[in-house]
Amino acid sequence: MSENAEDKELSIPAQADGAEPGATEGAASSVTGGETAGATLTKDAAPGEILLKVTGLQKHFPIRKGLLQRQTGAVRAVDGIDFEVRAGETLGVVGESGCGKSTMGRLITRLLEPTAGKVEFEGKDITHLGVGGMRPLRRDVQMIFQDPYSSLNPRHTIGTIVGAPFRLQKVTPEGGIKKEVQRLLSVVGLNPEHYNRYPHEFSGGQRQRIGIARALALNPKLVVADEPVSALDVSIQAQVVNLLDDLQQELGLTYVIIAHDLSVVRHVSDRIAVMYLGKIVELADREALYKAPMHPYTKALMSAVPIPDPKRRSAKSERILLRGDVPSPISPPSGCRFHTRCWKATEICRTTEPPLLELKPGQRVACHHPENFEDQAPQDTVLLSAAKDAGELVPDAVLAESAETSEALAAEVAEQTEVAEMSEQAEAAEVGAEAERVEKSDSGDK
Amino acid sequence: MTAPLHDTTAEAAPTAPADPAETGATKVEGRSLKQIAWNRLKQDKVALAGGAFVLFLTLVAVFAPLIVGLLGHPPNQFNQDKLDPLTNLPQGAWGGVSSDFLFGVEPNKGRDVFSRIVYGARISLLVAFLAAVVAVALGTLFGIIAGYFGGWIDALISRTMDVLLSFPQLLFIISLVSVLPDDLLGLTGSGVRIAVLVLVIGFFGWPYVGRIVRGQTLSLREREYVEAARSLGGGRRHILFRELLPNLVAPILVYATLMIPTNILTEAALSFLGAGVRPPTASWGGMLRDALETYEHDPMFMVFPGATIFVTVLAFNLFGDGLRDALDPKGTR
Ligand SMILES: Nc1ncnc2c1ncn2[C@@H]1O[C@H](COP(=O)(O)OP(=O)(O)OP(=O)(O)O)[C@@H](O)[C@H]1O
Ligand code: SF4
Ligand SMILES: [Mg+2]
Numbered sequence: 001m002s003e004n005a006e007d008k009e010l011s012i013p014a015q016a017d018g019a020e021p022g023a024t025e026g027a028a029s030s031v032t033g034g035e036t037a038g039a040t041l042t043k044d045a046a047p048g049e050i051l052l053k054v055t056g057l058q059k060h061f062p063i064r065k066g067l068l069q070r071q072t073g074a075v076r077a078v079d080g081i082d083f084e085v086r087a088g089e090t091l092g093v094v095g096e097s098g099c100g101k102s103t104m105g106r107l108i109t110r111l112l113e114p115t116a117g118k119v120e121f122e123g124k125d126i127t128h129l130g131v132g133g134m135r136p137l138r139r140d141v142q143m144i145f146q147d148p149y150s151s152l153n154p155r156h157t158i159g160t161i162v163g164a165p166f167r168l169q170k171v172t173p174e175g176g177i178k179k180e181v182q183r184l185l186s187v188v189g190l191n192p193e194h195y196n197r198y199p200h201e202f203s204g205g206q207r208q209r210i211g212i213a214r215a216l217a218l219n220p221k222l223v224v225a226d227e228p229v230s231a232l233d234v235s236i237q238a239q240v241v242n243l244l245d246d247l248q249q250e251l252g253l254t255y256v257i258i259a260h261d262l263s264v265v266r267h268v269s270d271r272i273a274v275m276y277l278g279k280i281v282e283l284a285d286r287e288a289l290y291k292a293p294m295h296p297y298t299k300a301l302m303s304a305v306p307i308p309d310p311k312r313r314s315a316k317s318e319r320i321l322l323r324g325d326v327p328s329p330i331s332p333p334s335g336c337r338f339h340t341r342c343w344k345a346t347e348i349c350r351t352t353e354p355p356l357l358e359l360k361p362g363q364r365v366a367c368h369h370p371e372n373f374e375d376q377a378p379q380d381t382v383l384l385s386a387a388k389d390a391g392e393l394v395p396d397a398v399l400a401e402s403a404e405t406s407e408a409l410a411a412e413v414a415e416q417t418e419v420a421e422m423s424e425q426a427e428a429a430e431v432g433a434e435a436e437r438v439e440k441s442d443s444g445d446k
Numbered sequence: 447m448t449a450p451l452h453d454t455t456a457e458a459a460p461t462a463p464a465d466p467a468e469t470g471a472t473k474v475e476g477r478s479l480k481q482i483a484w485n486r487l488k489q490d491k492v493a494l495a496g497g498a499f500v501l502f503l504t505l506v507a508v509f510a511p512l513i514v515g516l517l518g519h520p521p522n523q524f525n526q527d528k529l530d531p532l533t534n535l536p537q538g539a540w541g542g543v544s545s546d547f548l549f550g551v552e553p554n555k556g557r558d559v560f561s562r563i564v565y566g567a568r569i570s571l572l573v574a575f576l577a578a579v580v581a582v583a584l585g586t587l588f589g590i591i592a593g594y595f596g597g598w599i600d601a602l603i604s605r606t607m608d609v610l611l612s613f614p615q616l617l618f619i620i621s622l623v624s625v626l627p628d629d630l631l632g633l634t635g636s637g638v639r640i641a642v643l644v645l646v647i648g649f650f651g652w653p654y655v656g657r658i659v660r661g662q663t664l665s666l667r668e669r670e671y672v673e674a675a676r677s678l679g680g681g682r683r684h685i686l687f688r689e690l691l692p693n694l695v696a697p698i699l700v701y702a703t704l705m706i707p708t709n710i711l712t713e714a715a716l717s718f719l720g721a722g723v724r725p726p727t728a729s730w731g732g733m734l735r736d737a738l739e740t741y742e743h744d745p746m747f748m749v750f751p752g753a754t755i756f757v758t759v760l761a762f763n764l765f766g767d768g769l770r771d772a773l774d775p776k777g778t779r
Contacts, residue, residue: 109677131681138679151670154479155692168678198479214674 047088057117077103079278090255092265095275101258142220146227148207152199159195165217184213205236224256277337284363292372294365321393343391344369346380346408369406486772493768499761507567518561553740562728569729574709580648585655593663607653615650623721636727696773703766707759
């Protein structure tokens with residue numbers, strides 16, 4: 001959609017078409033691979049190959065109560081997700097707070113043991129490897145943490161912290177640990193002389209760089225970054241994101257970057273997974289996701305991203321407000337988990353869980369009435385009453401647009417326009433104009 | 447990431463040394479938290495005075511034979527000539543205080559009070575210090591294990607600590623001491639008693655340390671640096687002793703300093719009740735007990751050991767409180 005305006009601003013036009021909207025991830029990442037020519041690409045996995053594969057992954061945290069610690073329920077933090085990460089790409093994972101992003105990150109780095117499902121790294125099943133079995137793999141999978149104030153041990157010097165990977169993995173780098181640590185410090189833009197200082201002497205952004213240096217020490221293949229900049233000042237966020245970006249090109253890294261909104265991942269991701277209450281609701285190439293988000297939740301998330309272009313300020317009125325809070329992951333809603341807040345929800349949404357299907361090449365969606373695509377359950381033509389309430393917070397233009405792909409919503413909108421006889425004419429005109437404008441900007445982006 | 451999506455020139459190049467705004471915080475060269483705490487402690491005159499007294503007392507205990515040789519008389523020497531033959535009370539005012547007998551002489555026996563207090567410091571400090579070491583060692587080990595592993599291990603250790611904390615330890619020690627033989631494991635005489643006192647006081651002291659360490663560990667184990675260590679392949683031992691323990695040193699140190707005066711009091715109470723070191727070995731509590739017989743006629747014999755215990759305990763507490771303030775983790779964040 002129109003958000004692409006911002007992308008244009010930051011990108012160099014000649015290269016912006018590197019990833020076609022419909023292009024497969026493989027093609028997109030091989031472009032990235034090509035650009036790393038001359039860099040220290042030490043890794044064997046060819047760009048585009050599947051590095052990490054996750055199937056049916058679940059993590060339920062038991063809730064225990066009473067003296068006997070009997071299990072009374074479970075927090076279904078991650079509840080059956082499938083995706084894969086290809087060598088050289090960046091997968092962005094977004095979703096509201098509490099939807100299970102960090103849990104997912106900890107599962108794929110095997111800091112947590114999955115309740116069910118399978119995690120494969122380079123074709124090897126690592127789902128239930130113990131501490132000892134994981135140790136050699138720890139070199140290949142590293143994590144960057146969210147809170148720069150808690151991710152560095154305050155009693156250790158920077159030298160000890162960045163040198164820890166070598167000591168724990170019993171690796172002696174060429175020229176000794178100290179020299180290597182100093183090299184890493186300068187790679188992430190810190191003064192190597194600060195080797196003997198303690199974390200409390202550094203600012204948040206500097207600490208995050210230290211965390212990055214530690215994650216890179218063993219030359220990993222996959223780096224999982226859990227909200228790497230959300231604790232930082234906005235002015236420093238861009239620097240750290242750019243550092244990650246530069247390092248990816250230099251070292252041929254593969255990233256999974258977790259964020260709670262799209263503003264951070266939108267520029268750096270090749271593909272984006274949108275999570276809601278422990279599920280992936282949409283997984284698509286970045287371009288496809290921005291041009292035509294299919295899941296109503298994705299659309300709502302995207303409307304929440306501030307639009308910096310002053311010419312597009314009017315877009316503010318297109319913000320989709322979601323009704324109420326995220327439901328509890330202890331007893332998630334039946335059927336589609338988003339049905340309690342979705343303005344398109346019908347009976348089928350309440351009863352049947354929509355599967356994650358590849359509706360367009362490179363775009364997987366779990367929705368009965370997707371946006372920008374043909375209705376998957378056109379027979380269901382009555383909106384839930386919750387959906388009508390939710391619709392009141394959704395701008396009319398969005399509703400009208402949504403109605404094009406949902407029979408139920410179309411019927412509802414039609415009914416409403418009939419009732420409001422007075423403004424019928426005006427509203428129709430407005431909707432028409434709006435739709436036209438959206439169409440224009442869509443085609444303008446191609 | 448697709449390469450062209452950012453403009454490096456617009457934002458600070460990440461390879462340049464950290465921007466000036468960020469370097470401001472790092473002007474002081476490599477100040478560790480230890481140095482910061484020390485600088486803060488130096489400002490606290492009351493704590494320093496307490497610390498100085500503790501240091502002084504430690505030196506007195508260590509060099510007791512030397513000091514007594516210079517300024518007093520052997521602690522078990524009966525100076526009957528200093529007593530009134532009729533009442534057996536010390537001759538002269540203030541319990542016989544003189545330039546020769548700095549703190550006077552003991553009623554009935556005529557022993558040098560100063561020498562006995564100096565030698566008593568050895569027993570008091572030794573027992574209190576070693577018992578604190580035992581308590582800290584046990585408490586740290588069990589507390590860190592309970593806090594880190596949680597689950598049934600934590601339940602087991604926590605219940606054990608609850609039981610020990612509600613145990614009538616004084617009664618237990620008194621009965622234990624009265625049934626133990628005088629010779630044990632090659633130790634004889636007061637050696638046995640000292641060992642028993644250390645072990646028993648230490649054993650009943652560890653749950654206090656254990657509770658504090660467990661609580662701290664519970665909050666520390668959620669820190670991301672623990673996850674980071676795990677994500678690098680660090681084992682349990684590394685996490686417990688390399689990552690967590692260094693962060694527990696401050697509270698443990700503070701608690702140990704505050705535990706020593708409690709142990710001094712416990713040891714004095716036990717000696718007072720006759721369950722401490724055996725006479726004639728000098729101890730502060732034992733002196734108080736001896737003073738009980740004659741305090742109406744010779745109160746000074748009670749004042750000197752009593753005041754010594756009081757000042758010592760106060761000094762340790764003042765120092766411990768100052769140490770806590772200096773190491774306060776909130777202040778260093
Ligand atoms: N160790 C745990 N024990 C019990 N519940 C947990 C545990 N860790 C996470 N949860 C629960 O699982 C759910 C998902 O948590 P998670 O941290 O993965 O969310 P998140 O998407 O990372 O959120 P945020 O954006 O706030 O970081 C939350 O409801 C949380 O309370
Ligand atoms: S339309 Fe139905 S299936 Fe789709 S997101 Fe809304 S509630 Fe879920
Ligand atoms: Mg999180």
